[in-house]
Amino acid sequence: MKENSITRKHLVYSLLTGLLIGAIAGTPIGWFTHRAYAEQRLAKNLICREQHRNQPEAAVQSICGSRF
8 A cells, every 4th residue: 555645845735725715715705894894883983973963073073983
């Protein structure tokens, strides 16, 4: 029976393949997650600003934070 040994070359190719697949799969997931978080943060900020609309802008910013 022939024994297959793992060489350094195979490990490097395996690492590069994993990094490539991770980058291809991770980029859309990260983009989607960031976009969802940004939209949720903006919605919370707008709701807070609406609830405190009769107060001065400085007070609203200290309560609700910056829009961006």
